[in-house]
Amino acid sequence: MPESRPVDPYPPLAWSGWGDPTQVPLLPDAVRELLAQGLGVRAPATGAASLEAVTLPEPRLAGSVRQALESVIGPEHVLADHESRVRHTRGKSTPDLLRIRAGEASDAPDLVLVPGSHEEVIELLALCSSHRVAVVPFGGGTSVVGGLAPEADGFSGLAAIDLRRMNALLSVDGVSRLAELEPGLRGPEAEALLGEHGYTIGHFPQSFEYATVGGFAAARSSGQASAGYGRFDELVLGLRLATPVGTLALGRAPRSAAGPDLRQLVLGSEGAFGVITGLTVAVRPTPAERVYEGWRLGSFKEGMAVLRALVQDGPRPTVLRLSDEAETGLNLARPSEVGGPAAGGVLAIVGYEGTAQDVATRRSAGTEVLSGAGGQLEQGAGEHWARERYRGPYLRDALLAAGALVETLETVTFWSSVPRLYEAVSGALRESLSARGTPPVVLCHVSHVYPAGASLYFTVACAQTDDPVAQWRAAKASASDAILDAGGSITHHHGVGTDHREWYGREIGELGVGLLQAVKARLDPAGIMNPGVLVSPSD
C-alpha cells in the first residue's frame, strides 16, 4: 500500500489552554456560587496575557548554527517567529497554563525545527550535539509533567523538534495485525487512517485529540480502554529511535528472549535518549459494537472489589473506571453537569467494545457480576461519559479563568496497597492546601485496572493564592512524598518529565538512576536530549 496522511491535519492546541478555545464551557452560575461559597474562589484581578504580550527570552543560538540546521531541512522548516516559539513553550499542566497566561515564557525554544524524515532528524541531532544545542522533541505538546521544559542552561541554545510533518501511516500488515506509523500523527488522525483499513489501535487517553502516537510511546501512555486494548507500551512491537550517535531499530517479533527487551527502555524515555521516528503498533479490527454503561455501587471500597473481580476473574470489560464518593457527588464523571444534583454511592463506567457476539457475551456476564454486587444500572450515564470523555481539560480552562486552582495527578500500586495509597494522597493534598488557607475538594477515580493492581487519578480544586504556581508545587510535593511512602509509583500514565524527577529517582533508587545515566551517556554523549527530563542534566 502507498503511505497515507491526514487530509485535514488537526488544528493546533490553544497556546494558553487546552485544545480548541471555542470548546471551553461557560460555568453555570450554580458552579460559580459553589466555588465562591464552598472554596472561597475569587475572580482573578488581572486577565490572561495576549499572545503578543507574552515575554520571550532573547534567542541565544548563533546564526551559523541556525544556517547549518536550515541546510538540513530548508529554511522554511526552521521557525523562530514569536508565535511558534510561544506555542512550543512547555506543556499543559496547570502550572504551565498559569505561567503562560501570565505572559511568562522563559522556557521557550530559540528555534522550532520541523524535519520531514528520520534521516533529517539524525542529521539535526548530530549537528545539535556537536554545537551543544539542547533539543526537546515535540509531538502534541500535551505533557502535564514538565516533559517539554528541559533545563537548557549551560547549552548554547534550545531547539524544539516538532514532528508534525512526520505524520504518515506507512504500512498495514493485516496478517500480523500491525501498522507502521510515523510519530507525528495525532490520535484521531491515526485512527482515521487505520479506520480506512478496518483497524483501530484502541488507545484513547484523555489527551487523545491532541497527543501524538510518538508521544504515547515516549511517555508510556495508557488509554481509557486499556482494560481491553492494553497500554500503549504493550501495543508497540517495533520502534526506531534517532539519537545523536545514530539509529536504534528494534522489534523483529512480538516477544523474544533475545536479551533484555530494549523496546521497553525506549518506551518511557521521554525524549531523553533520542527522538522516536517510527512505530510498529498492534492493531485490531474496528469494533462493530461499543457499549458504555454507568453502574451505581454502594461505596468506593465495594466498587473496587467489583472492579478487581472483573479484571481478575472476568469477564474483562474494555473500559473500567470507578469514581469515589466525592467525585460521584460532584458529577465530575460528567464535566458538563458539575454542580448538578448528587446521588449516593459511587459511579462505575463499564464499557464493552468488540464484535456483536463478544460484546453480548461479556456484557451479560459482566451484568451478572455487577448486579450480584448490588449495582444499579444508571440510564444514560455510560453514554454520557463516552460523549464527554475528552472534555475534562476544557473544564479546567474555565475553572482556572474563574480563579480556581485545578489540577490532576495519578499513581498506581498493587491492589492490597490501594486503600492505603488513596488515604495517604488525599490526606496529603488536603493538609498541604488547607495549611495555606485554601482547603480543597479532592476527588478520585480508579482510572485503569490490572489483575495485580490499579491506578488512582486525583482531581484537586481550591481557591488560588497570590502565587498559585508555588501553592500547587507545595501540594504536589506533599502528594508525591505520600505516594512513595505508601508504596505507589510516582506516575501511572502522565510520565516523569522534570516535575516528577526527584520522586522518580527515589522510586528506582541510585542504581536505577545510574543505569539511565549510563544509557543516556552512550546514546547522547553531549547530554543535549531533553536535559533534566528523567534524570538530572549535570549528574
Add this chain to the structure above:
Amino acid sequence: MPESRPVDPYPPLAWSGWGDPTQVPLLPDAVRELLAQGLGVRAPATGAASLEAVTLPEPRLAGSVRQALESVIGPEHVLADHESRVRHTRGKSTPDLLRIRAGEASDAPDLVLVPGSHEEVIELLALCSSHRVAVVPFGGGTSVVGGLAPEADGFSGLAAIDLRRMNALLSVDGVSRLAELEPGLRGPEAEALLGEHGYTIGHFPQSFEYATVGGFAAARSSGQASAGYGRFDELVLGLRLATPVGTLALGRAPRSAAGPDLRQLVLGSEGAFGVITGLTVAVRPTPAERVYEGWRLGSFKEGMAVLRALVQDGPRPTVLRLSDEAETGLNLARPSEVGGPAAGGVLAIVGYEGTAQDVATRRSAGTEVLSGAGGQLEQGAGEHWARERYRGPYLRDALLAAGALVETLETVTFWSSVPRLYEAVSGALRESLSARGTPPVVLCHVSHVYPAGASLYFTVACAQTDDPVAQWRAAKASASDAILDAGGSITHHHGVGTDHREWYGREIGELGVGLLQAVKARLDPAGIMNPGVLVSPSD
C-alpha cells in the same frame, strides 16, 4: 504467613544428560533401524566417560580469596570437590552434553558458592569484583545456549553462585494475586508451595522439572501454556537484583509510566548484570479443570491459519501448539512413540485450563473454529501430549548415546514472515548438514503464539560425524544466519548465552550492544558477571 520451603528438594540433574538417568527411554529396534537405514547413524566407538574420569582444569583461585569467600557464607557452602565442579560445568545443550560425555570440562568453575541470602550474594559479588573473579549465577543448570559457560580467561578464577539454598516462598498476597519467591525454587517446587495456597504461576516450559524461577526470569522463559498464562517476563512484576555495586529493587505496581520499564532490562540479562535474588510474580487460582486435545488439520499452512485465528479473534486456548508434516509424521509430539505409524496432515495440541465454566465456554467455541477449518479431533492425542510434555530431553539422551546428533533451536517473528522463516531455517539446516555428508531430518512445530506472531521450534537429527560439536556449530551458524536474514529473532525462549551472542549483536545493532555494555559497565564495572554472555567480555 511464614515463609515455606520444599520438603523434599528436587534431585539434581544428571551430570552428563538430562534429569533423572532412570527416565531415559530404551530406543525400540524400529527406531534404531530407522536411524541406521534412514540417517546412517552408527553406534559410537567409545562410550561416555565416567564422572570420575572427567578432566577438570587446575583451580586458579588464590587461597586467600577462597578464605574471604568462606568467611561470608561459611566454608561448608564453598564447594571445590570434583563432582560439584563437574556438575556446574556448562548447561544442557547438545554440544554441552557431547563435551562432558567426552570427559572435557575445561569450563568448570574453581569454586561453587552456595549463599543463603541476598545480603550474602551482595557480599560475594563485591569480593569477587575486587579480586576479579568471574561469576556465573547457577539456578537449575538447564541453559541450552552456553549461558553457563562464561569466558573467564583473563580473570583470576571462576566461581559459580548456586542458588539452591535460596528456595523459599516468602509471601502470598491473595488480594493482588502476587507471590514473592526466592530464585532457587525449581518449577515443581514453586508450584507445590503455591498450590498449598490455591495458586499457580502457570509457567511450564519443557525444562520445568529442573529449571528455577530465577532462571525463568534471567532468560525470559516462555512456557507451553503461554497462550493462556503469558510469558514469564509478563508474570514478573517485581524483582531484586544483586550487583557488584549494590542492589536494584524494582516494581511498585503492575505497570507504570515512571520512565523506561527497568524490570524489562533485568529480565533477559542472563546473569550479565547481577544475580536475581528475589521475584514478585503474578499468580492465578489453580485451575479446576485442565483439558488437552489433539486436532488433525490438513497442512502446516492451514494449521497456522487456524492458530492465528484463535489467538487473534478467540477463543484463546491456554495451550496452542502445531507440528509440521514431518514432525507429525515422526510423532515427535509423542516422544515415546517415535517411529510408530504415521498419519497424514498435521497435529495441533489445544489445551484449556481454568474454571469448569470457563473451560466449557472456550472449548465449545474453540471446537467450532477447529471443526470449521476441517479439523478432526484425535482421541487420546491431547492427554498423551500432556503426559509426555517434559520427556523430549530424555529422548535426546537416548539418541545421542545411539550415535545420532540431535538438537533443537527456535526463533520467532511476525505472522506474515513465518512462512519465509520456516523455509529459510529448514533449508539452511538441511543444506549445511547434507554438505557434511549427514543429511538430517528437520522437524518443526509452532510452540508459542501471539496476536502478532509465532515462534518456530525446530528439531534436527542426523548421524554424528567424527567431530559432532563442530558439525552442529556449523549447522547452527547457518540456521542462525538464515533466521536473521528472514527477519526472525535469534531466540524466542532459549536465550542468548554465549552461543547466540554474535547473531544477537546483529539483531539489536551496534547501538543496542553499546547500550547493554553501558549498563553492564555501570552495574558490573569489573566485568565479572557471566563474561561473554549477551555481550563480548572485552568490548
